[in-house]
Amino acid sequence: MDERLLRSLTPEVLGVLVRRGADFAAAEDAVQDALVEALRVWPADPPRDPKGWLVTAAWRKFLDATRSEAARRRREDRVEEEPPPGPAPSTDDTLQLYFLCAHPSLTPASAVALTLRAVGGLTTRQISEAYLVPEATMAQRISRAKRTVSKERLDRPGDVATVLRVLYLVFNEGYSGDVDLAAEAIRLTRQLAAVVDHPEVSGLLALMLLHHARRAARTAADGALIPLAEQDRTRWDTTAIAEGITILQSALARDRLGEFQAQAAVAALHADAQTAEETDWVQIVEWYDELVRLTGSPVARLNRAVAVGEADGPRAGLAALAELDPALPRRTAVAAYLHEKDGDPGTAARLYAEAAHAASNLAERDYLTRQAARLNTALRTS
Amino acid sequence: MAKYLLLKHYRGAPAPLNDVCMDQWTPEEISAHIQFMRDFADRLEKTGEFVDGQALAPEGAWVRYDGEGRPPVTDGPFAETKDLIAGWMVIDVDSYERAVELAGELSAAPGAGGKPIHEWLEVRPFLTSAPDADACHG
Numbered sequence: 001m002d003e004r005l006l007r008s009l010t011p012e013v014l015g016v017l018v019r020r021g022a023d024f025a026a027a028e029d030a031v032q033d034a035l036v037e038a039l040r041v042w043p044a045d046p047p048r049d050p051k052g053w054l055v056t057a058a059w060r061k062f063l064d065a066t067r068s069e070a071a072r073r074r075r076e077d078r079v080e081e082e083p084p085p086g087p088a089p090s091t092d093d094t095l096q097l098y099f100l101c102a103h104p105s106l107t108p109a110s111a112v113a114l115t116l117r118a119v120g121g122l123t124t125r126q127i128s129e130a131y132l133v134p135e136a137t138m139a140q141r142i143s144r145a146k147r148t149v150s151k152e153r154l155d156r157p158g159d160v161a162t163v164l165r166v167l168y169l170v171f172n173e174g175y176s177g178d179v180d181l182a183a184e185a186i187r188l189t190r191q192l193a194a195v196v197d198h199p200e201v202s203g204l205l206a207l208m209l210l211h212h213a214r215r216a217a218r219t220a221a222d223g224a225l226i227p228l229a230e231q232d233r234t235r236w237d238t239t240a241i242a243e244g245i246t247i248l249q250s251a252l253a254r255d256r257l258g259e260f261q262a263q264a265a266v267a268a269l270h271a272d273a274q275t276a277e278e279t280d281w282v283q284i285v286e287w288y289d290e291l292v293r294l295t296g297s298p299v300a301r302l303n304r305a306v307a308v309g310e311a312d313g314p315r316a317g318l319a320a321l322a323e324l325d326p327a328l329p330r331r332t333a334v335a336a337y338l339h340e341k342d343g344d345p346g347t348a349a350r351l352y353a354e355a356a357h358a359a360s361n362l363a364e365r366d367y368l369t370r371q372a373a374r375l376n377t378a379l380r381t382s
Numbered sequence: 383m384a385k386y387l388l389l390k391h392y393r394g395a396p397a398p399l400n401d402v403c404m405d406q407w408t409p410e411e412i413s414a415h416i417q418f419m420r421d422f423a424d425r426l427e428k429t430g431e432f433v434d435g436q437a438l439a440p441e442g443a444w445v446r447y448d449g450e451g452r453p454p455v456t457d458g459p460f461a462e463t464k465d466l467i468a469g470w471m472v473i474d475v476d477s478y479e480r481a482v483e484l485a486g487e488l489s490a491a492p493g494a495g496g497k498p499i500h501e502w503l504e505v506r507p508f509l510t511s512a513p514d515a516d517a518c519h520g
Binding site: 108173 | 385434474476
């Protein structure tokens with residue numbers, strides 16, 4: 001029994017039922033029932049057309065549930081032959097499902113949960129473990145989301161950008177519990193790329209692959225953060241990097257630049273350098289210029305200042321930094337780094353400690369505290 | 383999608399507007415207060431924002447290691463002088479604004495005379511465990 005196959009078919013089957021007019025929540029229940037049925041029946045009697053089998057079984061479950069004589073029909077169904085193959089696969093249905101799960105009427109947390117449930121086929125328990133909330137809370141979050149989207153019509157295409165944002169949120173959660181959300185986000189983005197022709201989908205997929213390729217090198221055995229320049233590059237996943245770069249290049253060739261493609265281009269330039277010193281910072285600055293132009297994002301401006309510091313020296317980096325809002329997260333950490341490069345360990349140590357205090361995640365705070373401690377120790381002994 | 387700790391204090395927080403010691407309330411007022419807290423948690427579970435919540439007894443002691451082979455040193459309780467935490471609730475919400483909004487609602491729990499206590503609640507963000515992909519060219 002191939003669980004991956006079942007999970008990849010789930011959204012398509014669900015999409016068919018929803019398009020045929022089934023209420024979202026009822027359709028989901030029916031698909032779950034059909035999956036249970038498949039797990040029971042398939043090992044002994046594998047279907048010729050798994051998707052057709054599931055569509056038929058799920059549709060029947062749906063009708064069962066909506067008819068009053070459900071019990072009698074179920075008894076009849078049990079003695080029936082393998083369902084005949086369903087209609088030809090309609091990739092549109094899966095796409096509709098992505099749009100529905102990322103619907104703007106949902107909060108980000110709900111959109112993420114519903115996407116993992118309906119498109120990703122994860123169980124509520126798996127999702128609740130990944131997000132470290134009780135299963136009852138996650139169950140309610142998902143059923144509320146289902147109720148919300150059940151009121152929405154599926155008659156016009158949704159916004160791909162919204163779907164991409166949701167997938168990127170999933171990716172950035174990383175992993176906890178037994179589900180690797182980054183890998184899950186990559187799987188779903190691949191699936192999306194197969195049904196929608198949009199260079200930004202490729203851009204996001206490339207970005208995820210390029211980031212994910214460095215994951216093994218990004219943290220030490222004890223969980224401590226290892227900055228890019230100090231990472232063991234032999235631990236990078238060269239297959240994923242090559243795939244990411246290929247996908248990115250064909251997306252860029254279509255000449256419809258978007259923020260994910262630009263971010264992926266930066267990641268590709270990092271991945272491409274054999275050593276940290278060989279990094280093409282001049283080109284990276286240019287890509288950040290594009291990102292700033294596309295998004296106006298303060299984070300892009302901050303990253304640009306880092307790149308300027310590498311390309312044109314710490315003074316130039318500090319000058320770029322001076323134009324940014326002092327309250328910007330991580331701005332102090334960047335200033336600390338640039339001051340140290342500029343030969344001012346005293347200021348750098350003070351700023352590292354300040355940045356550690358403001359850090360929003362544990363690995364980053366520990367890293368910044370260690371940097372401050374390192375400089376302070378050196379200052380005491382010099 | 384960030385977790386926040388809402389801290390309720392016995393002592394140490396600024397005085398609430400409706401500042402009457404709980405032992406001066408009527409039993410009905412206490413029941414109403416407890417029911418409010420319970421309903422609040424139930425409602426947050428339904429919105430998918432509840433993570434955990436517990437009430438704490440006021441008695442606490444300080445404990446520290448006192449060297450190899452020796453029992454730990456205990457001291458206290460210091461109920462009269464210290465900042466005392468009465469309980470907590472952990473929520474998982476989409477934004478800081480939402481966390482503040484919910485803390486504001488929780489602060490309206492009924493007290494003496496059935497009127498909102500207007501007590502001060504401390505809102506503290508959790509440090510997340512993993513850095514996000516945008517961080518520092520990671």
